[in-house]
Amino acid sequence: MFIEKLKEAVRKILPEVDVVIGYRQGFDPLHATPYFLDKPEQVDQLIWNPLCVQNLCSYIPFLKGKVGVIVKGCDSRAIVQYMQEKLITRENIKVIGVPCLRVISVKKVMAAINQQTVQEVTFEGDNIIVKIPEGPKTIPSADVAPRKCATCQLATPLQYDVLAGEAIQSNKPQDTFEETKEFEKLSLEERRAYWEKEFDRCIRCYACRNACPMCICQDKCIAESRDPHWTSQRANVTEKAMFHMIHGLHLAGRCISCEECERVCPMDIPVAKIKKKISMDLKELFGYEAGMNPDDTPPMYTFKVEEATIEEHEI
Amino acid sequence: MRVGVFICHCGNNIAGTVEVAKVAEAARMMPGVAFATTYMYTCSEPGQEEIKEAIKREKLDRVVVAACSPRMHEVTFRRTVEKTGLNRYFFEMANIREHCSWIGEDKELNTNKAIEAIKLAVEKAKQNKPLFPAKFKINKRVLVIGGGVAGMQAALDCADGGLDVVLVEKSPSVGGMMARLDKTFPTVDCSICILGPKMVDVSQHEKINLYAYSEIEEIKGYVGNYQIKIRKKATYVDWSKCTGCGACIEKCPSRNAFDYFNFGVAPARAINIPFPQAIPKKAKIDAQFCRQFIKGKCGVCAKFCPVGAINYEMKDEIVTEDVGAIIVASGYGLIDLDKLPEYGGGRYPDVISGIQYERILNASGPTSGHIERPSDHAEPKTIVFVSCAGSRDKSIGIPYCSNFCCMYIAKQAILTKDHIPDSRSYVFYMDIRSPGKGYDEFTRRAQEEYGVQYIRGRVSRIYPKGKKMIVKGADTLLGTQVEIEADLVVLATAVTATTDARTLAEKLHISYDPHGFYVESHPKLRPVETNTSGVFLAGACQGPKDIPASVGQGSAAAAKVLSIFSKDTLESDPQIARVNTNICVGCRKCIGTCPFGAIEEQQLRDGRIIANVIETVCAGCGICNSTCPCGAIQLQHFTDNQLLAEVNALCLT
Numbered sequence: 001m002f003i004e005k006l007k008e009a010v011r012k013i014l015p016e017v018d019v020v021i022g023y024r025q026g027f028d029p030l031h032a033t034p035y036f037l038d039k040p041e042q043v044d045q046l047i048w049n050p051l052c053v054q055n056l057c058s059y060i061p062f063l064k065g066k067v068g069v070i071v072k073g074c075d076s077r078a079i080v081q082y083m084q085e086k087l088i089t090r091e092n093i094k095v096i097g098v099p100c101l102r103v104i105s106v107k108k109v110m111a112a113i114n115q116q117t118v119q120e121v122t123f124e125g126d127n128i129i130v131k132i133p134e135g136p137k138t139i140p141s142a143d144v145a146p147r148k149c150a151t152c153q154l155a156t157p158l159q160y161d162v163l164a165g166e167a168i169q170s171n172k173p174q175d176t177f178e179e180t181k182e183f184e185k186l187s188l189e190e191r192r193a194y195w196e197k198e199f200d201r202c203i204r205c206y207a208c209r210n211a212c213p214m215c216i217c218q219d220k221c222i223a224e225s226r227d228p229h230w231t232s233q234r235a236n237v238t239e240k241a242m243f244h245m246i247h248g249l250h251l252a253g254r255c256i257s258c259e260e261c262e263r264v265c266p267m268d269i270p271v272a273k274i275k276k277k278i279s280m281d282l283k284e285l286f287g288y289e290a291g292m293n294p295d296d297t298p299p300m301y302t303f304k305v306e307e308a309t310i311e312e313h314e315i
Numbered sequence: 316m317r318v319g320v321f322i323c324h325c326g327n328n329i330a331g332t333v334e335v336a337k338v339a340e341a342a343r344m345m346p347g348v349a350f351a352t353t354y355m356y357t358c359s360e361p362g363q364e365e366i367k368e369a370i371k372r373e374k375l376d377r378v379v380v381a382a383c384s385p386r387m388h389e390v391t392f393r394r395t396v397e398k399t400g401l402n403r404y405f406f407e408m409a410n411i412r413e414h415c416s417w418i419g420e421d422k423e424l425n426t427n428k429a430i431e432a433i434k435l436a437v438e439k440a441k442q443n444k445p446l447f448p449a450k451f452k453i454n455k456r457v458l459v460i461g462g463g464v465a466g467m468q469a470a471l472d473c474a475d476g477g478l479d480v481v482l483v484e485k486s487p488s489v490g491g492m493m494a495r496l497d498k499t500f501p502t503v504d505c506s507i508c509i510l511g512p513k514m515v516d517v518s519q520h521e522k523i524n525l526y527a528y529s530e531i532e533e534i535k536g537y538v539g540n541y542q543i544k545i546r547k548k549a550t551y552v553d554w555s556k557c558t559g560c561g562a563c564i565e566k567c568p569s570r571n572a573f574d575y576f577n578f579g580v581a582p583a584r585a586i587n588i589p590f591p592q593a594i595p596k597k598a599k600i601d602a603q604f605c606r607q608f609i610k611g612k613c614g615v616c617a618k619f620c621p622v623g624a625i626n627y628e629m630k631d632e633i634v635t636e637d638v639g640a641i642i643v644a645s646g647y648g649l650i651d652l653d654k655l656p657e658y659g660g661g662r663y664p665d666v667i668s669g670i671q672y673e674r675i676l677n678a679s680g681p682t683s684g685h686i687e688r689p690s691d692h693a694e695p696k697t698i699v700f701v702s703c704a705g706s707r708d709k710s711i712g713i714p715y716c717s718n719f720c721c722m723y724i725a726k727q728a729i730l731t732k733d734h735i736p737d738s739r740s741y742v743f744y745m746d747i748r749s750p751g752k753g754y755d756e757f758t759r760r761a762q763e764e765y766g767v768q769y770i771r772g773r774v775s776r777i778y779p780k781g782k783k784m785i786v787k788g789a790d791t792l793l794g795t796q797v798e799i800e801a802d803l804v805v806l807a808t809a810v811t812a813t814t815d816a817r818t819l820a821e822k823l824h825i826s827y828d829p830h831g832f833y834v835e836s837h838p839k840l841r842p843v844e845t846n847t848s849g850v851f852l853a854g855a856c857q858g859p860k861d862i863p864a865s866v867g868q869g870s871a872a873a874a875k876v877l878s879i880f881s882k883d884t885l886e887s888d889p890q891i892a893r894v895n896t897n898i899c900v901g902c903r904k905c906i907g908t909c910p911f912g913a914i915e916e917q918q919l920r921d922g923r924i925i926a927n928v929i930e931t932v933c934a935g936c937g938i939c940n941s942t943c944p945c946g947a948i949q950l951q952h953f954t955d956n957q958l959l960a961e962v963n964a965l966c967l968t
C-alpha cells in the first residue's frame with residue numbers, strides 16, 4: 001500500500017525535523033485537511049488520496065526550524081521558487097515527494113452530487129465513488145480533476161529528499177495557453193464586462209491571497225494598508241479589481257500555477273486566469289517559467305540594462 | 316496647511332499661451348491654498364523676494380511655483396524657501412512651460428492643463444515631509460579615465476591644484492590620438508612637439524599616479540567616496556626593470572603583428588613600444604602574435620633583454636584606488652574602412668584612412684615621413700581626399716558631423732604639397748566646416764596658396780585601374796561628372812564612440828546617446844557635468860571635437876572637481892530610499908533589483924531579517940520602490956502616497 005510507504009518515510013524523517021506537514025481527513029470523507037505532526041504516534045493519522053489537493057508548501061516560509069513537508073509535483077514548484085527567491089534555506093526543509101497523476105476538485109465533486117452530504121469516499125481505478133444518502137455514485141476522476149491537472153508535466157516532484165513510491169513520467173500534453181488566447185480574442189469591452197461581473201462578487205476575504213504560496217507579504221499586503229494607500233476599503237468593483245491586479249502583478253514571474261487562489265475562492269471567481277495570462281506573457285517575453293530551476297533568477301527581480309530576450313527600441 | 320502658489324509669466328514664454336490670471340484664480344480655489352499670485356519673472360531677485368515676503372505675511376508652510384522645468388530652478392526656489400526657515404522639501408514645482416505653454420497653442424487647453432499641473436503640485440506639497448541632508452567627508456583624490464590630450468590636461472590641472480590624481484590609460488602610452496598626428500591645424504605646428512612636454516609632465520608630476528595599459532574593472536561608491544578597481548593588464552614585461560632600450564623588439568622573430576598605434580600602416584613585432592616618445596616608454600607583448608604564446612616556444616626576447624624584464628607568466632593584476640571624483644576622457648574611435656565598401660575601403664591597399672595618412676606623413680611614423688602609398692611604396696602624385704566618409708550618413712547610422720575632418724583634410728593637403736611639390740590634391744566635400752578661430756583662413760589658404768582642388772560633391776565609386784585608383788564623383792557646382800585617376804585615396808573616416816564606451820558608461824552610471832557618446836548634464840549650461848554627481852566629461856568621449864575644444868574641456872572638468880573639493884564635506888541628498896522596518900517582510904527582492912548594490916540585509920533584535928538601505932550608496936533611482944510588493948521601501952520625496960495624492964488629484968477630482 002502506498003500510504004504505508006508514505007508513513008514510513010515520515011517516520012524516518014520525523015526525528016530530524018521539528019514538524020512534518022501532511023494531510024489527514026477533514027470534517028467529512030471528501031475533505032482532506034493539513035496536519036502538522038511532531039510525534040511518531042501521530043503518523044497513523046496521515047492519509048494520502050487524490051483529495052490531498054492543498055499546496056502544503058505555503059506554510060514553509062513562515063515556519064522556524066526544520067520542517068518536513070509532503071509535496072506533489074505541482075507543489076514542488078513552490079519549493080523551487082522559494083529557492084530562487086532565497087525565501088527558504090533548502091537544508092532546513094525535508095521534502096517528502098509523492099508521485100501524482102491527478103488530484104480531484106472537491107468543488108467539482110460537490111457539483112456532481114448536487115451538494116449532498118458525503119458519507120463515504122472510495123477510489124477504484126480511475127474513478128471516485130462517493131456515497132451519498134441516495135446510494136454510491138461513481139464519477140470518472142478525470143471529470144472532476146482541476147484544470148491544472150490536464151496539462152501537468154510534473155508527475156514526480158522537481159525537488160525531494162525522499163520519494164514515497166516510484167518516480168513516474170507525466171502523460172499529459174503541454175499547456176499551450178489556449179484558453180487565455182481564446183479569451184484575449186474578446187474585445188476590450190467584453191473583457192471588461194466579464195471581469196466586472198466576476199469581481200463584483202469578490203468579498204475581499206483574501207482567501208486567494210492567503211492560500212497563495214508566493215504571497216509572502218500576508219498581513220503586510222498593500223491591499224489592506226494605509227501607508228501606502230493603494231486601495232481603499234470601499235466595496236466597489238474598482239477597488240476589488242485593483243486588488244486583483246496587484247495580486248496578479250506581484251506574482252509576475254513568480255506564480256507557479258498551482259491555482260490554489262482559484263481553488264479556495266468561496267465566490268468561485270476565476271482569479272487564476274489573470275495569473276495565467278501574466279505567466280504566458282512572461283514566458284513569451286523572457287522565456288521564463290517560475291519554479292522550474294532553482295538556479296534561475298526571476299526576471300522581474302533583477303536589474304539589467306538590456307534584456308537579452310527583448311529587442312530595444314532605437315531612440 | 317497653508318499652501319502658497321506662485322505662477323510665473325516667464326515674460327511671454329508662459330503668459331503668451333497660458334492665461335496666468337485665470338490660473339491663479341483657479342489655484343485660490345484649491346483646498347489648502349491660502350494664497351496665489353502671478354509674477355513676471357519669479358526666478359528674478361524681486362520674484363524670489365516676493366515669495367519670501369508672502370511666506371511671512373501669509374504664514375505659508377508649503378510653496379508651489381508654477382514655472383519652468385525643475386531641472387534649472389528647483390534649487391533656486393528651494394534655497395529661497397529655506398531662507399525663510401521652511402524646510403526646502405516643502406517646496407514643489409509645477410512645470411507649466413516645457414510641459415504646457417511651449418507645446419500647445421490653444422490658450423484655453425493650455426490654461427486648463429496648467430491648472431491641473433498646479434493641482435497635482437499642491438496635493439504633492441501637502442504630502443511632503445521635511446527631509447534633512449546628512450554630511451559626509453570627501454576623499455580629495457580624482458580619477459581620470461583616458462590619457463589623451465583632454466585627460467592629460469585634466470590630470471595636470473587637478474595635480475597643479477594640489478589633488479592626488481589617478482590616471483588610467485587603456486593603451487600602453489598616454490597621448491591618445493594626438494600623439495599619432497603629424498602636424499596640427501590651423502597653425503601646422505608639430506603635434507608631438509607640443510604634446511610631448513605634457514606627456515612628460517604627466518609622468519613626472521609627483522601628484523599623478525599613472526596606470527598605463529590598464530582598464531577600469533569596477534566602480535563602487537558615490538561622489539566624494541568612490542572605490543575603483545583597476546585591471547592592470549599583463550604586459551609580460553616587468554616595467555620596473557624595462558629600460559625601453561628596444562633590444563627585444565629588434566630580435567623578435569614575429570614580425571607580422573598588428574600595429575595598433577599606426578592603425579596597421581606597417582606591421583609591428585609581437586613585442587613592441589608604440590612610438591619613440593611613448594610615456595611610459597616600456598615594452599609589452601601582444602600575446603596573440605607572440606610565438607612563445609602561440610607555439611609554446613621562442614623565448615628570444617627573454618634571452619636578449621639585458622635586464623631580465625621578460626616574464627611570460629605574468630597575469631593581469633587588480634589594484635584598488637579610492638577617489639572622490641571622476642573625469643572621463645576616454646576619447647573616440649573611427650569607423651573601419653571596410654564599412655565603406657562603395658569607396659573600396661578595406662579592399663584596395665591604396666584607399667586609406669585619414670589617421671593612416673597622418674602616420675605616413677609623420678616623421679616618426681613607419682615611413683619616416685616619406686609619403687609613399689601602401690601597394691608599391693611609390694610616391695603618389697595625385698591624391699584624392701574624400702570628406703564625410705561615413706559621417707552625415709544616416710544609412711550607416713552616423714547622422715552627425717565628425718567635426719574636425721574638414722580641417723585636417725586641409726592640413727593634410729597642405730602638408731602633401733610641402734612634401735611633394737609637384738603633387739596635385741583633390742578634395743571631395745559636401746560643405747566646408749571651418750568655424751573656429753583662424754580655421755576658415757586656413758582652408759582658404761589650402762585652396763589659394765597650395766592649389767588644392769576642392770570639388771563640391773559626393774564620390775560615387777572608387778575602383779582600381781592598373782596602378783591607379785579611379786575616383787568617380789559629381790561636381791555639383793559645375794553640374795558635371797568628374798573622374799580622377801588617383802595614386803592614393805584618403806578617406807576622412809567618421810568619428811565614432813570607442814568600442815567600450817557603453818560598458819564604461821554602465822560602470823559609471825552615466826548616460827550615452829544612441830551613438831555611444833556620453834551625455835552632458837545640460838548641452839549649454841553644464842557641458843562637462845554628467846547627471847551623476849561627481850562624474851565629469853572631457854574631450855571627444857562626449858562628441859567629436861578637436862584639440863583646442865578637448866583641452867578646454869579638460870581644464871573645465873578639472874575646475875569642476877577642484878570646486879567640489881574646495882569643501883571638506885558634502886551634503887548627501889536625502890531623496891533616497893528608506894525601509895519601514897514595521898512593514899518589510901524581508902523578501903529581499905529590492906536587494907536583487909537595486910542597480911547600485913545599495914541594499915543590504917539587516918537582522919532585527921527579534922531575529923527578523925529585513926532590508927536596509929545604505930544611505931550613501933543609494934542613488935535615489937526608485938527601482939526598489941517599484942519592486943517592493945508591500946511598499947515597505949519608499950523613495951523619500953517620491954513616496955507612493957505622495958504620488959498617489961497626485962494621481963488622485965488628477966483622476967478623482
Ligand SMILES: Cc1cc2nc3c(=O)[nH]c(=O)nc-3n(C[C@H](O)[C@H](O)[C@H](O)COP(=O)(O)OP(=O)(O)OC[C@H]3O[C@@H](n4cnc5c(N)ncnc54)[C@H](O)[C@@H]3O)c2cc1C
Nearest residue numbers: 461463464465485491492499500645646647854855861862
Ligand atoms: C586624422 C586626424 C587628424 C586630426 N588632426 C587634428 C588637428 O590637426 N588638430 C586638432 O585640433 N585636432 C585634430 N584631430 C582631432 C584630435 O585627434 C582630437 O581632438 C583629440 O585627440 C581628442 O582628444 P581626447 O583626449 O578627447 O581623445 P583621444 O585622443 O581619443 O584620447 C583618449 C584616450 O583615452 C584612452 N581610453 C579610451 N578608452 C579608455 C578606457 N575605457 N579606459 C582608459 N583609457 C581609455 C585612449 O587609449 C586614449 O589614450 C585629428 C583627428 C584625426 C582622426
Ligand code: SF4
Nearest residue numbers: 212255256258259261
Ligand atoms: S497566484 Fe494562484 S496559481 Fe499562482 S501561485 Fe498563487 S495561488 Fe498558485
Ligand code: SF4
Nearest residue numbers: 202203205206208265
Ligand atoms: S478568495 Fe475570492 S472572494 Fe476572496 S478575495 Fe480572493 S477572489 Fe475575492
Ligand code: SF4
Nearest residue numbers: 909933934936937939
Ligand atoms: S532607490 Fe532603491 S534601487 Fe535605487 S539606488 Fe536607492 S536603494 Fe537602490
Ligand code: SF4
Nearest residue numbers: 899900902903905943
Ligand atoms: S522588497 Fe520590500 S519587503 Fe522585500 S525586503 Fe525589500 S523592503 Fe523588504
